[in-house]
Amino acid sequence: MNHEPIIEIKQLNHYFGKGELRKQILFDINLTLTKGEVVILKGPSGSGKTTLLTLMGGLRVPQMGSLKVLGQELVGAKKQSFVKIRRNIGYIFQAHNLLECLTAWENVQMSLELHQGYSPQTMKQKSLEILEVVGLGSRVNYYPQNLSGGQKQRVAIARALVNHPKIVFADEPTASLDSKSGHDVVELMQKLAKKQGCTILIVTHDNRILDMADRIIELNDGSLVAEVVI
Template identity: 55%
Template sequence: SKKQLALLRLNVGFIFQAHNLMMFLNARKNVRLSLELHEEYYSENMDQIADDMLNKVGLGDRADYFPAKLSGGQRQRVAIARALVSKPKILLGDEPTAALDKESGRAVVKLMQELAKEQQTTIIMVTHDNKILDVADRIIIVEEGRLANEQQEEAFLKKMKSSDH
């Protein structure tokens, strides 16, 4: 039903390739948006909860900054804060490191992993970024719309480990 679907959506966080921040809202208000979807936060200080999450992603001093004044990595960390602040059961990431350099991309994924473990959130991430594969607990390879078999996965992972990708 529509009600069940709405309840399901409240337990899923999203991080997009393009951060999809509201450019007319500062970092605090972008994170707070996620809380405003959940009735259980209405009686709480949502600004403080948003600020606490921004501190966790290393942007406590940037709460009043608008996205245009943040770097790509900082914007993506605001997006992570927004996705995780309401403690979803599942976090879906669509190429969350695509617009970032190697170091920023790795830092973003490690941060997602740390916060998700802390909150007991499962991350499902789609990526073409081979440099972050070692962070995953499990890797599922899809080629040409089909799941790879075990031998194909093992061959791919062996190739990645032996090359400089």
């Protein structure tokens, strides 16, 4: 595996609230994610997983320490830098967030429309191709309401990966799925990641998918407590 650092975190602390209500949520986090790694972040409810994920994903402004994503320091960075970094990231959430009024391929294509430069034909072709890769070639014209939970999550994966992002963040991507679909969905993410050389961070409570990671890290009360290399 190539050990090029994709995310480098040093002494990251994070607080919510102001004045007397100010509460520290993340404590002195040090972490490096490298190219092509699949990392699982686990930990009890309220331990700070989503907070850490949204900071790494450029969705929340970091307050102190150092947080470099693709070489860009985000502590003290301008708004523009966050926008630029987010273009390199795919996000997959528990509630897949598909638009019900759009078909599977139109949902995937939306992600391409955010990036300029593709003709409508190219965008449609790319959307159809990635849906084929995730095993939904025969469902491209289906609306989300006619797809199963696992199929919807695969559309969400296709949407996150169609732009060939350098990083994918997935927050509880298997929470609404049965054991087999959950495993299939993560396996698919893992395969596509290895093929595209992208780094994946999955936040999960789901012990059924732990064996799919290259590395498991654990948060407890806002501190990284354990690291397991598989």
